[in-house]
Amino acid sequence: xxxxxxxxxxxxxxxxxxxxAQEWQQQRxxxxxxxxxxxxxxSQWINQxxxxxxxxxxALAYAxxxxxxxxxxxxxxxxxxxxxxxxxxxxxxxxxxxxxLRINQTWYHLQRxxxxxxxxxxxxxxxxxxxxxxxxxxxxxxxxxxQVMQNAGDIAxxxxxxxxxxxxxxSSIPKLQVEFHSLIGIIYTDVGAYDIAIExxxxxxxxxxxxxxxxxxxxxx
Numbered sequence: 349x350x351x352x353x354x355x356x357x358x359x360x361x362x363x364x365x366x367x368x369a370q371e372w373q374q375q376r377x378x379x380x381x382x383x384x385x386x387x388x389x390x391s392q393w394i395n396q397x398x399x400x401x402x403x404x405x406x407a408l409a410y411a412x413x414x415x416x417x418x419x420x421x422x423x424x425x426x427x428x429x430x431x432x433x434x435x436x437x438x439x440x441x442x443x444x445x446x447x448x449l450r451i452n453q454t455w456y457h458l459q460r461x462x463x464x465x466x467x468x469x470x471x472x473x474x475x476x477x478x479x480x481x482x483x484x485x486x487x488x489x490x491x492x493x494x495q496v497m498q499n500a501g502d503i504a505x506x507x508x509x510x511x512x513x514x515x516x517x518x519s520s521i522p523k524l525q526v527e528f529h530s531l532i533g534i535i536y537t538d539v540g541a542y543d544i545a546i547e548x549x550x551x552x553x554x555x556x557x558x559x560x561x562x563x564x565x566x567x568x569x
Contacts, residue, residue: 522559
């Protein structure tokens with residue numbers, strides 16, 4: 349009876365751990381699908397980790413919250429969250445949190461047409477992603493770099509980045525596969541190669557329907 353109670357306690361304890369109980373990549377997908385829920389959830393984590401001075405978890409909680417704010421469309425809160433999160437990411441020396449925050453900062457600047465600022469923040473994102481040793485995060489930052497180049501009208505540089513990724517890197521994460529194919533689709537549309545563009549966009553939509561949230565699917569549709 350005692351051992352059974354002890355086992356139950358351990359299970360409940362593990363389930364109660366808010367951050368790192370599941371992979372942060374999956375948490376990002378959840379935040380994109382239910383941003384308001386994750387804004388509330390991460391606010392609770394931030395209060396908890398701030399009180400306990402757990403700066404590494406605090407920085408990642410801010411990164412996840414910035415993701416939720418980005419998908420909710422609240423740009424003001426997004427950039428406020430990024431700035432605060434970067435402060436704790438620096439204290440914790442967390443390259444993963446820094447890369448995630450810089451990625452969301454880059455999207456903020458892109459949506460506002462601030463291409464110079466977007467390029468600066470994505471370079472930081474690439475540096476932190478590379479330092480983290482997480483290949484998927486590095487691939488994401490490089491894809492975003494190609495997006496910045498495409499928005500700036502430098503199609504050749506954007507294609508060079510994507511071709512290098514296609515040759516040297518591979519990710520099993522559906523979100524990155526979608527971003528890769530959809531961006532190539534956009535670029536080939538820009539240069540008038542519509543057949544190739546449509547095929548890549550179809551690939552992106554198929555992956556999105558199987559693995560990602562409704563927001564991503566609606567954008568591709």
